[in-house]
Amino acid sequence: MDSSIPSPLAAMTSSEPSRVAVIGASGYGGLQTLRLLLGHPRFDVTFLGGERSAGQRWSSVCPFLPLPDDPQVQSADPDRVAEAADYAVLSLPNGLACQLAPRLLERGVRVIDLSADFRYRSLEQWNQVYAQEAARLNRTDADLCRDAVYGLPEWHGPAIAEASLVAAPGCFPTASLLPLLPFLKQGLIDTDGIIIDAKTGTSGGGRVPKEAMLLAEASESIAPYGVVGHRHTSEIEQLAQEVAGQSVQLQFTPHLVPMVRGLLSTVYARLRDPGLTAEDCTTVLEAVYRHHPCVQVMPVGTYPATKWVRHTNRAMLSVQVDTRTGQLILMSAIDNLIKGQAGQGIQCLNLMAGLEPETGLPLQAFYP
Amino acid sequence: MDSSIPSPLAAMTSSEPSRVAVIGASGYGGLQTLRLLLGHPRFDVTFLGGERSAGQRWSSVCPFLPLPDDPQVQSADPDRVAEAADYAVLSLPNGLACQLAPRLLERGVRVIDLSADFRYRSLEQWNQVYAQEAARLNRTDADLCRDAVYGLPEWHGPAIAEASLVAAPGCFPTASLLPLLPFLKQGLIDTDGIIIDAKTGTSGGGRVPKEAMLLAEASESIAPYGVVGHRHTSEIEQLAQEVAGQSVQLQFTPHLVPMVRGLLSTVYARLRDPGLTAEDCTTVLEAVYRHHPCVQVMPVGTYPATKWVRHTNRAMLSVQVDTRTGQLILMSAIDNLIKGQAGQGIQCLNLMAGLEPETGLPLQAFYP
Amino acid sequence: MDSSIPSPLAAMTSSEPSRVAVIGASGYGGLQTLRLLLGHPRFDVTFLGGERSAGQRWSSVCPFLPLPDDPQVQSADPDRVAEAADYAVLSLPNGLACQLAPRLLERGVRVIDLSADFRYRSLEQWNQVYAQEAARLNRTDADLCRDAVYGLPEWHGPAIAEASLVAAPGCFPTASLLPLLPFLKQGLIDTDGIIIDAKTGTSGGGRVPKEAMLLAEASESIAPYGVVGHRHTSEIEQLAQEVAGQSVQLQFTPHLVPMVRGLLSTVYARLRDPGLTAEDCTTVLEAVYRHHPCVQVMPVGTYPATKWVRHTNRAMLSVQVDTRTGQLILMSAIDNLIKGQAGQGIQCLNLMAGLEPETGLPLQAFYP
């Protein structure tokens, strides 16, 4: 192999850590990515990019996370990123990554995008779902959308390993799809009437101040939002349909919970075979995830709390069956900023670099 | 009418406030009852009963809620209660009220029970659902169970006004039934496949210390519990069936939310007529609750937060319809300790005393 | 008395409720004022003023607090305010009330200002302490500053009753001064070396979104801020000196606590007479506050929790003495938005209208 051609296997054999640029470093996604990479055995952060914080010393942005030599945050100039890094993790608001990613890819930088810009294979669908962003962008990168790999590592591992551009799914799709896909794939549940009642901590709303995310407003309260037609509905359905091989229609309702981190998805679906027990269904999940260390299937009757996975890259799944009603109840807990965002990005990065997917990722919570 | 015979109308015409005994005063339900009655224009608390706290000065039990003359908490001797009070609110663990209530009723005291002891018309069903309590009790009061009135004031107002014994529903049934019953009554939704995904604050677990309710355990976490077969399932179904006039089967899943108070029920049901809009369904609720000041129906697109009803006796309801999936989504927020417990008890008490149901009850939250 | 001249006694004898304008209604201070006045027996809110929210229907600003006829928020035109109201409560950022108040006073409206604009008798000192605001204002209302009455009702009741312009003290000075002033007045403590270690909930930071007040940032954390030279230091010292009749120097350190409401001041001072006991010092407080229903002195050994005064206009005080070190420890808990802001404003309003100071104000918490 010509050594000038970048290879997914290079990192594995080389003794040098790979170089990673983190773009959008002062937001929560970027901050988590940075924090996780600081403890990673095979990656070095070699470029810190930001927009609002460009030009500032890192210590003035995040006094609590000291970095060696206190680097300046830089604006994300593609040439400079390409010079400094082999990989770039983009943690930017929707509508920005699609402007930066092509220019990084051209320069040979492999990209993990944590935004929604490349999560749809069809640009047309993205334009519909993200109509507001689409209106001011007029994107022409339909090819890139089609080629980007959806970065759910437990389901798209080999494609991620080869990919130049990975669109890491967000917190709601991750938590909802992990327990649901095995049952769709095996045709064990009805593909309509699926209900996803999801609950998230407020850090999912990002670090830019919004009234609804103030402690004074959000604490001591729970409320639904985005009821009917939330953007993640179509993202979840897209994946569900690919795996089910048929049309899937589901109801997705997010709720805001008074906590910083954590996301719980409670999924309701009708079993096609009313004879299936909770134990049977647990076995279905175990069979799929046995060799996936970032997914843990709990024994029947043990229901996951988001605290159990806080600060980890682990999803905890549990199944219950109501034989009286024929309902399957799937419960899935993740840390929205790690397995639901930054950790997932690094899990993809690990695969791209030929490493074990869980390399450098925390899997055990500090309780309580 | 012989003035020696107690009458529901007496309080209305008399200038004397009615006398109320609060039994179980130091638990959360009793404490709320007491606090609400302190500001009530037509009731005086004339007996403070407790078990664990019997013999103690009130100020040593609750230094934060000073009472005039700092009374002693007394054990709930039926004769002394009957001497002191016209009404008794029982806020006791399940399995205690059924021992005390008959003895109070015999002595002419009208009883509002906040426990589950009289919520089933059939003692047999209670024995099944509360098997653990039933095992040590061997109840023989099937008649009393049949005659007790289920205290959901918006649906059973006239019966409550006449009742000697009212079984006030708990927080989950209250929040779930209020939005659901109008649709069942009018036959607008399927009576199977109903999903109730409910979220409650930790005060619902009571004041007796339990590990799972410690701040260190419960905060920064959300988790399901009692998945499949939770006791409140059958209680909700009982009422739903009475109103629907046919069998109703539903899935009820409670979740513990890191907040003190508040309960949100998100209810999913299939519309029979796919042409109904969110506006139509909002009109259905408004028509039912127009003259019920403790229920507020929100305009389409405004979803209730539990903070909006905290420390009030109000339920806030909202409706959304997904025309794509045919699902009706009902959202209902209450304060679990007030409209879900103590406030509801006093709402019943008001009706029993011939007062307007909302008399003396807070309806506006202190925000934030 | 000529009936055309407004009189503090008018409201008392008249059967008509007084008319109050609330300016800045959608912020936390205005919202609390509004909420408290909704339940007040002698005041009607007749004007809702706002800046950011001017022109909007109230229901779109605060869907959770429905008002009759859903009024529009209006910009605070002095003529229209004067036409509509006898009193105006100004809940505005520092530097705005000093522009509006004179124009209202000219038109005969009596003003309660919840900001810091009139809390210093010396405009010069205000210019120093609020240098940033002063720089763009160039105030010339030194006379008004001198004549404004500092609205701590327990200490300036008669002056408040007669005042045209009341500057209600904020949360930190209120909580700190109430326990401290009696000891300074009687010369029982050293006037230097006083330490005030104060802890506040995040609602004190207001409703305008700031990163530090996001739930994600502020929860699960406590931190000091404004260490040395915080603006409230000089405000507290000004009052302390007036009462002590000599110079007082104190150290004030605020801390941000992960809760919505509540403020606790822990005050340390050296006793001049080492023989004084905690009981003696409790008696000192009781003697001063016996006839002040908004201040409650706790028995020795019972220390106030902010939860005990939440949603009330009550300050709870407690004293402890360390005979070993000669230190007096004063503890004082208030609800920062009520006794520390809006409730205090209404307490002043009550006095101005010739009512009992606690009229219409909640004094008992809903626990928990």
Add this chain to the structure above:
Amino acid sequence: MDSSIPSPLAAMTSSEPSRVAVIGASGYGGLQTLRLLLGHPRFDVTFLGGERSAGQRWSSVCPFLPLPDDPQVQSADPDRVAEAADYAVLSLPNGLACQLAPRLLERGVRVIDLSADFRYRSLEQWNQVYAQEAARLNRTDADLCRDAVYGLPEWHGPAIAEASLVAAPGCFPTASLLPLLPFLKQGLIDTDGIIIDAKTGTSGGGRVPKEAMLLAEASESIAPYGVVGHRHTSEIEQLAQEVAGQSVQLQFTPHLVPMVRGLLSTVYARLRDPGLTAEDCTTVLEAVYRHHPCVQVMPVGTYPATKWVRHTNRAMLSVQVDTRTGQLILMSAIDNLIKGQAGQGIQCLNLMAGLEPETGLPLQAFYP
């Protein structure tokens, strides 16, 4: 060196990890110890001891922290502990370690005790301060008390390295002493009139359910407790005096904060030299802690939030000086369960095993 004699250097040179018993594994201290040791490169947990949980499978005690082969919790039989482990970390209520430690030491097990049993050099003083425990114990191990090493690694490193029995200080003394000792040692502050106003999360109260630690009670509230005479006063004074070389008298007031973890100590002391600036005093701390990676001194004007050190073994210190009042203000934030308990124990263990003190300990927080 005779290889049969245990040596602090053995672990360093050996390639085998040392074997550690964790006694009291299901409480918060034990759980943290276990969690930290799971990621430790040089220690293996070889014995899991408990009392309440003895005989249970680990997965039933802590389903969220799966251990290989799901071991049973065992009762802490000294022979079995000695057989299984070189070191024992005791995380037990006060009054238990003093019964177990001697029997482990006899058997050659080196002990780190996280309780207060060996924190006083004088058994007599312990008997006074822990009078309740003393009354039922009648301890006779004055020699052991005298020989035990107080495990504050930044100050007693060499002694800890040689020790057989280390008494790790608790959260309040750790947070308070780290910023205070350098100033006492150099004689820069008065040794009387020192005020420590400390704020702790509720996990410090342990995992055994107590009413005051329920989320419903403790959240949305801050309150002082143990005012005057709290046990930790004398523990802090003992160390302060040793370092100052003279009598030190201080006022210690703890407060309960509505958060799980984190402890902030705000310390007030009078500077002897009024000319010292905040920069000077920061330099004093930096000089002392430069080579101590578990202590971080912040630049002047950056005040530590407990969130910045959550889930880490780091103390963050900051200094401010009020030149007007001559007060030195020291701020110190730690995670009460890590640097204030379990992490500190492992830091001692590292020293005992000849490792760098921070080996295997997290130093960077996951923010937010």
